Amino acid sequence: MNVQEALTLLKNKGYKHTGKREDIISFFSSENRYRTAKDLLNYMEPNYQGISFDTIYRNLHLFHEVGILETTELNGEKHFRMKCDHQHHHHFICKDCGITKEIHKCPMDEIEEELKSFAIDSHKFEIYGLCPACQ
Amino acid sequence: MNVQEALTLLKNKGYKHTGKREDIISFFSSENRYRTAKDLLNYMEPNYQGISFDTIYRNLHLFHEVGILETTELNGEKHFRMKCDHQHHHHFICKDCGITKEIHKCPMDEIEEELKSFAIDSHKFEIYGLCPACQ
DNA sequence: TTACAAATCGTAATGATTACGATAAAATAA
DNA sequence: TTATTTTATCGTAATCATTACGATTTGTAA
Numbered sequence: 001m002n003v004q005e006a007l008t009l010l011k012n013k014g015y016k017h018t019g020k021r022e023d024i025i026s027f028f029s030s031e032n033r034y035r036t037a038k039d040l041l042n043y044m045e046p047n048y049q050g051i052s053f054d055t056i057y058r059n060l061h062l063f064h065e066v067g068i069l070e071t072t073e074l075n076g077e078k079h080f081r082m083k084c085d086h087q088h089h090h091h092f093i094c095k096d097c098g099i100t101k102e103i104h105k106c107p108m109d110e111i112e113e114e115l116k117s118f119a120i121d122s123h124k125f126e127i128y129g130l131c132p133a134c135q
Numbered sequence: 136m137n138v139q140e141a142l143t144l145l146k147n148k149g150y151k152h153t154g155k156r157e158d159i160i161s162f163f164s165s166e167n168r169y170r171t172a173k174d175l176l177n178y179m180e181p182n183y184q185g186i187s188f189d190t191i192y193r194n195l196h197l198f199h200e201v202g203i204l205e206t207t208e209l210n211g212e213k214h215f216r217m218k219c220d221h222q223h224h225h226h227f228i229c230k231d232c233g234i235t236k237e238i239h240k241c242p243m244d245e246i247e248e249e250l251k252s253f254a255i256d257s258h259k260f261e262i263y264g265l266c267p268a269c270q
Numbered sequence: 271t272t273a274c275a276a277a278t279c280g281t282a283a284t285g286a287t288t289a290c291g292a293t294a295a296a297a298t299a300a
Numbered sequence: 301t302t303a304t305t306t307t308a309t310c311g312t313a314a315t316c317a318t319t320a321c322g323a324t325t326t327g328t329a330a
Binding site for chain 2: 124126
């Protein structure tokens, strides 16, 4: 998802356009990386000195709720990245820098059979390690 | 892993046998379920009134470190269960009760090819939903 | 049984996240 | 443009899981 699509989505859902929101979206759209609330705060602080935690977390959750961001937990902290809106896939995630690489093999197809009596509502398949740059 | 194996493992590694440790191990060995630190505390409290957080968390981490427990994160909380020591597999995890069901299809085999330049050190494949009893 | 290391207690500190009343800013209508 | 309303943000305190630590107790091995 790009910046413009995200802004339009927000507007369509009745949320207001603010400079902070635009900058938050730019921050995430610039890279295929999982980042923390603190990473975002560090990025915002120079331009918006005194920005509140409330603003950071409220927007992260809002963006996740409306589908602008996706989230995962890495070592006890929530991490966020721009939502991938093309075909279903999974990610390799670098433990150091959070960069992601798409994995286009999804194991679920062959598994639903095994779980007939369970009500599946989501699954997580992630691979962790170091990307070439961080090795 | 059963209670006896776990106690022997602890002893072999030079850790002391205490009533609390035995009870913690019993707690986990009784079910195929992910439980939180708080679940464990609730279980221990009646028998050991005033048991310290330190004891709960220290032992959870120790047991994870020596391979008695395995761990995952569900809604921002660490969950623990008895380590499965037989063949590599994954789990379906019930979001309500934490019960697990083994999944014997591992997607990794077919994926390493795609990630030649990455240093893979672990992967997580979990399916979430409701077990038959919780539906 | 003694002595020492390890385990536990009681409680405070930490760190991420959430919450909230007061204020400011964006959108909408007049 | 101005007024009005609604949402966003600030500043800061509260919460919740987890970690840390000095003092005390308990296993264990000599």
